[in-house]
Amino acid sequence: MNGITELIKTLGPTRIASMGAVAAILVGVFALIIFRITAPQMVPLYTDLTLEDSSAVISRLESQGVQHELRNEGATVLVPRDQVFRLRIRLAEEGLPTGGNVGYEIFDKTDTLGATSFVQNINHLRALEGELTRTIRSIDRIAAARVHLVMPERQLFRRDQQPPSASIVLKVRGSLDNGQVRAIQHLVATAVEGLSPQYVSIVDETGRLLASGSGDDAQSAMANTLYERTQLEERRLRAQVEEILNSVVGAGRSRVQVAVDLDFNRITETQELYDPESQVVRSTQIKEENSSSQAQLGGVTAGNQLPQSNGEEGGPGNRDTANITEEIVNYEISKSTKTEIIEAGSVKRLSVAVLVDGVYAPDEQGDLVYEPRTQEELDRIAALVRSAVGYDETRGDTIEVVNLRFAEAPNQIASAAEEGLFDFTRADIMRFIELGVLFVVALLLTLFAVRPLIKRILTKEEPAPAPALLGADGSPLGTTALPQSDVAKEEEPQDQEPQIKWLEQAQAEGAIQVATISKVGDMIEEYPSEAVTIIRGWLNEAA
Numbered sequence: 001m002n003g004i005t006e007l008i009k010t011l012g013p014t015r016i017a018s019m020g021a022v023a024a025i026l027v028g029v030f031a032l033i034i035f036r037i038t039a040p041q042m043v044p045l046y047t048d049l050t051l052e053d054s055s056a057v058i059s060r061l062e063s064q065g066v067q068h069e070l071r072n073e074g075a076t077v078l079v080p081r082d083q084v085f086r087l088r089i090r091l092a093e094e095g096l097p098t099g100g101n102v103g104y105e106i107f108d109k110t111d112t113l114g115a116t117s118f119v120q121n122i123n124h125l126r127a128l129e130g131e132l133t134r135t136i137r138s139i140d141r142i143a144a145a146r147v148h149l150v151m152p153e154r155q156l157f158r159r160d161q162q163p164p165s166a167s168i169v170l171k172v173r174g175s176l177d178n179g180q181v182r183a184i185q186h187l188v189a190t191a192v193e194g195l196s197p198q199y200v201s202i203v204d205e206t207g208r209l210l211a212s213g214s215g216d217d218a219q220s221a222m223a224n225t226l227y228e229r230t231q232l233e234e235r236r237l238r239a240q241v242e243e244i245l246n247s248v249v250g251a252g253r254s255r256v257q258v259a260v261d262l263d264f265n266r267i268t269e270t271q272e273l274y275d276p277e278s279q280v281v282r283s284t285q286i287k288e289e290n291s292s293s294q295a296q297l298g299g300v301t302a303g304n305q306l307p308q309s310n311g312e313e314g315g316p317g318n319r320d321t322a323n324i325t326e327e328i329v330n331y332e333i334s335k336s337t338k339t340e341i342i343e344a345g346s347v348k349r350l351s352v353a354v355l356v357d358g359v360y361a362p363d364e365q366g367d368l369v370y371e372p373r374t375q376e377e378l379d380r381i382a383a384l385v386r387s388a389v390g391y392d393e394t395r396g397d398t399i400e401v402v403n404l405r406f407a408e409a410p411n412q413i414a415s416a417a418e419e420g421l422f423d424f425t426r427a428d429i430m431r432f433i434e435l436g437v438l439f440v441v442a443l444l445l446t447l448f449a450v451r452p453l454i455k456r457i458l459t460k461e462e463p464a465p466a467p468a469l470l471g472a473d474g475s476p477l478g479t480t481a482l483p484q485s486d487v488a489k490e491e492e493p494q495d496q497e498p499q500i501k502w503l504e505q506a507q508a509e510g511a512i513q514v515a516t517i518s519k520v521g522d523m524i525e526e527y528p529s530e531a532v533t534i535i536r537g538w539l540n541e542a543a
Helices: 002-038 051-064 081-093 104-108 117-137 178-191 218-249 375-389 410-422 426-458 484-491 499-526 528-542
Strands: 042-046 069-071 076-080 142-150 165-172 200-204 209-211 254-263 267-296 317-342 346-356 359-362 368-371 398-403
Touching: 002 426, 042 051, 042 081, 051 076, 051 081, 076 081, 117 142, 117 178, 165 178, 178 200, 178 209, 178 218, 218 254, 218 346, 218 375, 346 375, 375 398, 499 528
Parallel strands: 165 200, 346 398
Antiparallel strands: 042 076, 069 076, 142 165, 200 209, 254 346, 267 317, 359 368
């Protein structure tokens, strides 16, 4: 204990305070780093919550004692990473979050015995709208949605009924194409009885009309369908060509554009064909007629007009005989009926443009040098493209393969492709940034705060050396230090000092003496001739 006490007295209050400050800073910095590293990483439990859902979720988390944070004005709730899935399962069991809409669970919370039919119909409409809203929000690009259904009341003894309709407001991330808009229309139409997709109106958050819902947009829907079919065919052919070219010229070293002209006319043709060579007798009808007549030469008398008179009384006359034979033959001739329906979408004409880069070879210095491709190689590429797209010369198809130098070199493209090898999530990046900032802060504190304090503690205090005395001519007089006994007498205080004060005074005197001797040696080395003159003068005075 005496040794520790003496050490503390030797160090002094200044050094002890410096050591305490250094220790406090080090403990605080490392405690902060350890706390941040060992702290649980917070990840989003739910995002884009409504105020009602956020309040209900936070209430459940607080009742369970789960650590949580709020971001984006309460729309995002963060929880520890290792508890996120378990909490989602628990909250889903309680029906949270509801998405700001009420679904079919509304019937679990109401008393159906005392509810009127009007209330039941309203609740059913609310539940249907809420369920459709949740389904639409599950689509990737949909951030929020609201659905309004109009279900006309059925009236008795009325033949014409007004069809149901729907209005949808969407908040999207990015933009929706026509196919996705029609998908939402059909999704809602098939979920509501009697609703047609043409009566579903869709508007985005900017007020832009995506689907009119007036019921007369069948032609525009058909046109959009045909346009999308053209784009789909072009993408399919382009992918086939690019897959082949990437294996030949390398990934990213070719550009392909395909233009497809489709025939959107739907043709229905019916033909009846008769084969005269294949005939079969169906029926034969033969008719024979024989007739004879005799003209009387005499006049008309009462005798030849009597029955059974045979007209002999009139005298001889002309006799006519006629024979008629008629034959009718009915044949069965084979007949074929052909009905041909040519659907829309056949390819009328195909145009393919292919742009390929040249070949890069290293030169003597190792730099890549561009070399164009040969015509034979371009012809082979054109043959592959023709086979890939189904080239037909009779339709007027065209295939163009051109070799031009790209603006980007292969090394630039390779470096851009390699950027995806180290993809991190946003949470990982923020974690790395946080740890980096803590490391930089700790390093700066160590260099600019801790290091100077430690250096000051370990460095001995040296008093400032006494200034050298100069002679009358301005030349140094050598050592100006008084004898040790005289210095001790001059600096010795009149009063008795404690022992520790005496030790510090002795150390200061020793440091002054060492500094004085060192300075005298430096003066002698710098002015040797003057030093010799002074020493000779001292010797002469002593003699």
